[in-house]
Amino acid sequence: MECIEKRLDGEVKYSGVIVKVRLDHAELENGKVVRREVVEHPGGVGILPIDGEGNCYMVRQFRYPFSQQLLEIPAGKLEYGEEPLGCAVRELSEETGFEADELIDLGSCYTSPGFSSEVLHLYLARGLHAGRAHLDEDEFLNVEKHSLSELLDMVDRREIPDAKTVIALLKADRLLNRKA
């Protein structure tokens, strides 16, 4: 069954700092017209930096929607017109101070395809050279070093709820440990 929803028109209902909300009319394959709500987001990157000893550099950061400190991979939003790879190099440097010899593409993910256009591009960073972190003003985060196996145990114990972080850790495990 082919099923396509055809956009008829739309209206921006909210235009904020990070997101924009659009409310469209769309025609279903049965001819019925429905409303479709889309949260538009610029997308972003997430980078799992791992050194030669299997240590990963993670950030612990306050996340306002959950009033909670979360352990996540370094990440950030795409700036207007920015390529994901360049954004990954920039965010890795800004948040951890590292430069990497190699950024391995772990694929992209749609965080909430039912209502949001957000796409996150994930990378594994290897060949790390220490530099200097330079955070945005008003950005507070701590870099923490954990071994990949310790982080995978934390995933199993459900101590890491952030979706992009779980995906990057489990994909890195597959890539580095399971496919040799």
Add this chain to the structure above:
Amino acid sequence: MECIEKRLDGEVKYSGVIVKVRLDHAELENGKVVRREVVEHPGGVGILPIDGEGNCYMVRQFRYPFSQQLLEIPAGKLEYGEEPLGCAVRELSEETGFEADELIDLGSCYTSPGFSSEVLHLYLARGLHAGRAHLDEDEFLNVEKHSLSELLDMVDRREIPDAKTVIALLKADRLLNRKA
């Protein structure tokens, strides 16, 4: 470093069908007051149904924000006051027609903790009994049977972009195949 952002006040800027957008003022630990945008979402569940032969029952569904058909685990939003487990039983039945002897908790994930309050509760469903799918009006989806190993290959080939689906598949693999 403890770092907390204290909510001062907020305003609902958009109240839609699925999401609500709130714009708050929050006080940072350095005393500065910033604006924090939160997309409020009721949260939901995702269920990976797997039979005794290792076959998984997936849904292929048009996702409007990407104008694309995506292969995903059966999933749905929590209704007001609904418990995740009850929602999982309901969505599994509605989308695939299956009832399950066992729903194994795969943990919860925050899809976009930077700006959205959405939490998805993930389950592995085993002991499947065929019933009858009864979709919502205006819901069009196809159920497809794929083996878990085939789906993991699709994850490796980046053919499955949906975050919750990738997490459920990789966690099921860890649970069923890696920890024996």
